[in-house]
Amino acid sequence: MTIDTAVLDWRDLCAIDDIPVQGSRRAIINGREIGIFRTSSSEIYAIDNACPHKQGPLTEGIVHDCSVTCPLHNWVFDLKTGVAQGQDEGSVTTHPIQIRDDRVYIQLKG
């Protein structure tokens, strides 16, 4: 069996249960602030923690369905794609997440 070499880039961030259900954690990775989100069905997503509108910290917003509402001016972002919903236009960078043995692994993009 060969092992995917990309595995080397995955970084062990935390346990799933370190992130509250329907909640989030801020993560500082290589000095960059990333928001780690957990939905009610325990899907984990990672996005840059700054709203493109006025740089609101998205981790402080309410998580509902697969989205988060920015605490400053209520922009809503899809956690999977990072794209703003409804009338608002913009997006945040998303980062791939993998779950292994109930631990959260992250790969940092760009």
Added chain:
Amino acid sequence: MKPRLVVIGNGMAPGRALETLFETAPDAYEVIIFNAEPRVNYNRIMLSPVLSGESTFDDIIIHGDDWYEQNNITLHRGARVTKIDREARTVTSAAGITEAYDKLIIATGSNPFIIPCPGHKLEGVLAYRDLDDVDKMIEFSNKENSSAVVIGGGLLGLEAAAGLKMQGMDVTVLHLMPTLMERQLDPSAGYLLEKELSSRGINIITKANTKEIVGEDRVEGVLLDDGTLLKADMVVMAVGIRPSIELAKDAGLDVGRGILVSSTMQTSDPDIYSVGECVEFEGNVYGLVAPLYEQARILGLELAGETGNSFAHSETSTKLKVTGVDLFSAGDFAEGENREEIVFRDASRGIYKRLVLEEDRLIGAVLYGETADGAWFFQKIKEGEVVSPKERENLIFGQNFAGAEPLDPTAAVAALPDDAEICGCNGVSKGKIVSAIEKEGLKDLAGVRSCTKASASCGTCTGLVESLLACTLGDEFGGTKETVCGCTDLGPGDVRRLIVAKELKSIPAVMQELGWKTSNGCAKCRPALNYYLVATWPGEYVDDQQSRFINERVHANIQKDGTYSVVPRAWGGLTNSKELRAIADVVDKFEIPTVKYTGGQRIDLLGVKKDDLPAVWKDLNDAGMVSGHAYAKGLRTVKTCVGTDWCRFGTQDSTGLGVKLERMMWGSWSPAKVKLAVSGCPRNCAESTCKDIGVICVDSGYELHFGGAAGMHIQGTQVLCKVETEEEALEYCGALLQAYREQGWYLERIYKWADRVGYDTVRAMIVDDAEGRKAFYERFLYSQKFAQDDPWEERASKGVDAHEFSPLTLEPAE
């Protein structure tokens, strides 16, 4: 001589693989099985009915002794293999039995995960994996008044709990997550399951963190993090399983979470195969029977020499095997972009169904209470065919309605016969409602309710009544009323009334019983429901932090740059040198950039970094200050003037009354923010006449005001009444605040509430009805018992919500 096939493990997967092998190529191998358990192959999934006493071991045997004989299998019972020698091509058991192999199957299954908390090795701590565990459990349950704690509210744990309950034990289930079986069920279905199991007398505690299993030599109880101690003679750990890979790993085979296999179940050694729960395939490990049987079939064919078959990952479905609980889930039912959901709820029959579609294909289903269509939905998920718009209208109603014409709600109501019952609570028929609308000239829901009582009790037929109005009045019908949000057809008033009437005590309970159209609400309804529940069930409802806006979650006000402002409470606007020094020290220590007086006579520290909040609060706490709740939909400030203490015009001790009011009201949650002021004379220096509640002191007593506003909307207060004593002032103000807390809609300030219900109505409730006032006041004081904990202290010193304030950190890799 026939090649020798050695099998390590005698579970369901290798059993099924051998069946396939014998059917396809009988007599191809000489088969030798090592079984760590001292018995034949039995159906492990059916252990639950054995535990509950509904089946016996004989009922669940898959392969009896004769099967092994007929197929000339050598079965080593009670023989645990401890070594695989790949060079010598032999396996050896603990007792020293060695067998040579040509082909080897590793089917070691999985091990239960035991939480390594203190006491986990005490006698009486059991897993739930095999018949030995079940025998021990039944032995415990035979003792009189015995009680069990099951740790883990997943599939296995709940089956164990239900079985033990049927054996007559007192059973408590501890579950770490907020809802049961969160891997298989969404919160709504989890709520229904919890309700059903609770009604059978199983005590369920969610968000429960086990601290310790207590006992001398054997289990005596379980201690939770929050200090709860549960009596227990037995603890069943059912928190999960881990593939059993040690043997394969020691033999040098490639392993990840499980033993890595190819699509023909081959490990990294071409003569060694693996099957069952110990296997990892393309990153997946399996614990449910369907994919394991599929693996077994592929392996059987492979060993029989039939090439060209391969195992592929596919969706799985789950059913809970507890008699009388109908529950089914399949596929992927997480929310996501491009995903849509269809939700059906029937509150009176306890039914919940949710389908998840992605790009017009069904990808997931959760069914509770009625699961007959489970297999049909599962088939649709596996086929992955596009669901047409027409098909979709009736999809949730299942197979029987597939292809039927969709009905729009108004047409459906119009088609009902006149004697069809619309309102079950009050027994009102369609004919009665229509004739009332026509004869009495009714134009809206309120009219129908007061004339016929239809939809006036539980409110779940509101949608039907509105459809009747629409089809009777046509364009004349003004449309439906304001709803809480798009997730429901009910307005805030109905929701509040129904929470009380139906004794709904959790957010999933409200959503299920009131037919929410989404599975877990939105950013608009969740904070509202959370408030209604906090206000309605003091001491019972546990605040849902994830349904609160950030300011209320971290007890500080978020600013435009993501920093926070911190406002310590200054009772009645008073402070002193000690507090001021402590504030000054905090400002220096944490380099807080801006310090400002607020309009409510408080000091605001602006620009505090989130990570610093607990430390800032700790220093303020140490100087005797508590949270000023400047962020809360709750009591903010009581502004005062100096009154008789200093002022030459003062008529009463306005500062003292302000402090008393604030001491009484702090910490309470309300629909929107509440600001008070107490002025010492009619000059009104504290500006009481634009506050939510204002007091103006006069020579003969206290003039109480309410319903002022000085924000986007400006309006002066109206007089509630005049009272003579401070005690009366406190009672009337407390009662008024409680009436608003019980009746206000979320985000509705006191003036809007009073505008809606009428100022005279408020006066009648609080002033004219002395008994009612006292009852309001008592309810307020009761609810304050649970509200007056300083949230800063809980977070600064007691570690509450620590995850909020410390980011996870990863440094650049070397």
